[in-house]
Amino acid sequence: MRDIRYILLILTVSLGTIHAGCGSCNISKKKAERPIGEFVTDINDDGKVKGLVLASCGMCNFGMRNRKCSLAIQINETAFNVKGSKIDDHGDSHANDGFCNAVRVAKVSGKIDKSTFIADSFELQKN
16 A cells, blocks of 8 residues: 555656646736737638737747647737747847747747748847
């Protein structure tokens, strides 16, 4: 009986560690405020996207169910993982103005394929 308790304890701690994110993010799950500007609001039938979008950590700020911090864009209320640019390519993601703590504006071009934005270009705009 005692061995079963130890096994359950070790299993519980192990699963908690496996399913946890990076641990340094303060996930808020709040919706980002929509800034004023010429933002992409629709996705063309061919999936091409070109213009300004909101960019941030999908898990920390867009409420995505990713298991770790990763770069995402948001068009209207829908968030898409980004392929072709990584979260730390644009500075420390855990800095005060980093993607895990702030929603930023990016000028992008690329294509949406299912739930992923494949970036041809990804240019973070200055504050």
